[in-house]
């Protein structure tokens with residue numbers, strides 16, 4: 590039986606609506622990924638050469654999606670700040686909200702010739718590579734503890750020719766990297782125990798190590814701020830992505846660690862998503 594593209598697309602949407610609020614988008618993404626089919630092809634009902642074998646491959650991917658594997662893992666890459674990053678089991682999928690953190694850091698770096706930038710908890714490398722590529726003079730180092738995530742981090746940073754230095758190590762150990770930095774940024778694990786109990790099935794397939802910020806979700810903000818504030822150059826900026834509703838607590842953590850000009854930035858959904866604090870420029874002594 591010959592199936593038209595419109596019929597195939599329609600059937601896919603019906604299957605996918607059981608697991609997603611965006612069945613049209615996901616159906617198109619699967620068709621694009623597997624067969625290179627575009628929206629224009631669907632609209633014009635072009636008949637691609639879909640062998641039984643190819644349809645079988647599509648069925649396998651649909652079954653994976655119906656078992657609540659994230660679409661991004663199935664496709665094997667996802668876009669962040671206009672570039673593709675390889676993703677799969679073991680690494681956090683880059684989120685659009687995280688682009689707000691990249692933008693804040695890039696704004697801060699404007700006009701600085703060879704700033705030293707450190708990212709803690711690098712995951713796929715979406716932040717580190719973006720900053721290095723969008724601010725070509727920056728010397729960017731990134732630290733990641735999970736060997737599974739680190740494999741994606743190095744692969745992405747190398748594929749994009751970002752020049753980022755990737756370190757497999759613990760962000761809770763300041764011995765992993767030498768020197769002081771103009772900017773230290775992190776999108777650390779920040780979900781609380783309650784958040785973890787309410788996760789969507791797809792998010793449960795992402796690594797716990799990328800998500801869980803201990804009982805109140807604030808563990809990494811407390812630890813990283815206390816540990817790394819002394820590795821900021823005078824006038825240097827510490828920048829965090831934060832979870833919904835964490836802004837007052839994280840602002841307090843920044844201030845009690847001696848950082849000034851604490852600023853917040855909202856994401857497209859109006860949620861305060863990024864907090865930054867600056868080390869006083871006249872700071873000659875280390876902050877206690």
Ligand SMILES: C[S@@+](CC[C@H](N)C(=O)[O-])C[C@H]1O[C@@H](n2cnc3c(N)ncnc32)[C@H](O)[C@@H]1O
Pocket residue numbers: 680681682683684687709710711712713714715716732733734735738758759760761776777778779798799800
């Ligand atoms: C929320 S994800 C962020 C990933 C990526 N930066 C992004 O924005 O998509 C947090 C990352 O921190 C890593 N991680 C957790 N604990 C860590 C630690 N102690 N040291 C270094 N990395 C850690 C996780 O493996 C995960 O890749």
